[in-house]
Amino acid sequence: MQFKKENILIVDDDIHILELLQRHLHSWNYHTYKAVSVKEAVQILRDTNIGLLITDLKMPEIDGTELIKFVSEHYPHMPKLVITGYPSVQDSLVAMKSGVVDYLTKPFTKEELKTAIDKSMDHGVGSSNNSVSSKNSHDKKADVIGAKDNSYGEIIGNSEKIIDVIQIIERVKDNKATIFIKGESGTGKELVARAIHYQGKFSRAPFISVNCGGIPENLLESELFGYTKGAFTGAEKERVGFFQAANGGTIFLDEIGNASKAVQTRLLRVLQEKEVVKVGAQKAEKIDVRIITATNSNLKEMISKDAFREDLYYRLTVVEISVPPLRERKQDIALLVDKFLFKYGVEYKDRFIKISPEASRILQRYDWPGNIRELENVIQRAVIMCDKEIGVAHLPDTLKYSIDFPKGELPPLKEIEKRYIRKVLNATGNNKTKAAEILGIDRKTIRQKLSE
Incomplete structure (x- = not known):
């Protein structure tokens, strides 16, 4: 089933209402996200491009009015629709002042819901949180990245280098060309692979991620392609592999440089013949899978050492995407810090944590050899260690200024x-x-x- 591009977030602590709304919305070809609390809703909002918020007001712990206020400030162009079983004049006034487009009282008919959604969507046309001004120095990102949240799927940033990556994703997301993603460890290669899958027309099909470096070499072949009963000691029943599980969708093979020659040979057959043979089987099975691979190894150097097949390399690199290291996109650091501050602030403190200007300057100055993964680790630790604001004292010493003392003599x-x-x-x-x-x-x- 093909969904319209609008993603709708439904927030209600009543599971039955959530399921009813989801059925209605799916019948109109909308893509839905569900949350049973404001906390869960906020996490979804931070990680997903949402086109419409539908929320109840009366919920335990934090009520829906707080969510509406939050959305009004953080996503001012997002249309909001309130559904409540406990209507009140005060609540309706607060909701309308916060930019709520419509206000439905339970119970309501399917037709009333459709009318309210259409009205809300019309209100958001031309001013959604995915819109971008075309009169700035980054005009070329206008169709692919949001002006407010600076995100594309799970990719955060508005630097030139990350926009170049997003533009390539836009070109390849709706076909099944084989894609090779290269970049240093921690740069977000899997996020790029997920964006290719989930931003395209195959997003409803499976996405299977496999870390080839995390599976023992003697098991990788059977895990990828499956095996028949009795194929080897311990194979007590037939099992499908990751390729069969990803049929119709995308398989992402991370650290492909760790694959053995035997696995490389089988993978070449998959690419050439569009079929897999289970370990211990004679009959091939046809599959329709988009293959995305990634590595931080130098495959050309491995080819020169006869550690990687040259013919497979050219099959895998039909489209190459180079993910820049964080030191080459430092203007994105502040956006990434905001994302992690919110993520771990909500997780550990149940609130947004701030960061001091001095600590921010240190984060901007550092070169981040571990890239985004290292930055996230630093923010996570700092959130745990601080109370309300991250200061210089909460950052590890490795980030702070150090003096390079001259090397002294080395006496006997x-x-x-x-x-x-x-x-x-x-x-x-x-x-x-x-x-x-x-x-x-x-x-x-x-x-x-x-x-x-």
Whole structure:
């Protein structure tokens, strides 16, 4: 089933209402996200491009009015629709002042819901949170990245290099060309793979992610392609592999450089013949899968060492996407920090955590050899250690300014020993007995050392 591009978030603590709304919305070809609490809703909003919010007002812990206020400030162009079983004049006034387009009272008919949704969607046309001004220095991102949240799927950023990546994704997302993603560890290669799948027309099909470096070499082949009963010791029943599970969708093979020659040969057959053969089987099975691979290894260097098949390399790299390291897209650091502050603030503190200007400057200055993964780790730890605001004291020492002292001389061991003996003698007032005791030697030895 093909969904319209609008994603609708439904928030209600009543599971039955959520399921009813979801059925109605699916019948009109909308793509829905469900949340049973404001906390869960906020997490979805931060990670997903939502076109319409439908929320109840009366909910435990935090009510829907707080969610409406939050959305009004963080996503001012997002249309909002309220559905409640406990209507009140005060609540309706608060909702309308916060930009709610319509206000439905339970129970309501399917037709009333459709009318309210259409009205809300019409209100948001031309001013949704996915719109971008075309009169700025980043005009080329206008159709692919949101002006408000600076996100594309799970990819966060508005730097030129990340926009270049997004533009390639836009070109390849609706076909099944084989794609190779390269980049340093921690740059977000899997996020790029997920964006290719979930932003395109195959988003309803399976997405299977496989870390080839995390599966023992002797098991990778059977895990990828499946096996028949009795194919090897322990194969007590037939099992489908990751390729069969991804049929119709996308399989993402991370750290493909770790694949053995046997796996490489089988993978080449999949690419050439569009079929897989289970370990221990004779009959091939036809599959329709888009293959995305990634690595932080230099495959061309591996080819020169006969560690990777050259013919497979050219099959895998029909389209290449190079994910930039964080040090080359430093203007995105502030956006990523905001995302992680909110994510871990909600998770650990149940509130948004701030960061001081001094701490922000340190984060901008650092080169992040571990890339986004390292940045997320630093923010996660800092959120745990702080109260309301992350300061310089909450950042690891490796990020802070360090002095490169000049390297001193490297004297021989005998000279170091002489200096230390003199230091101990000075400390003991030239008391040789006490000095010998501290040095762990007898007085005769210390006299011998002094004479030398």
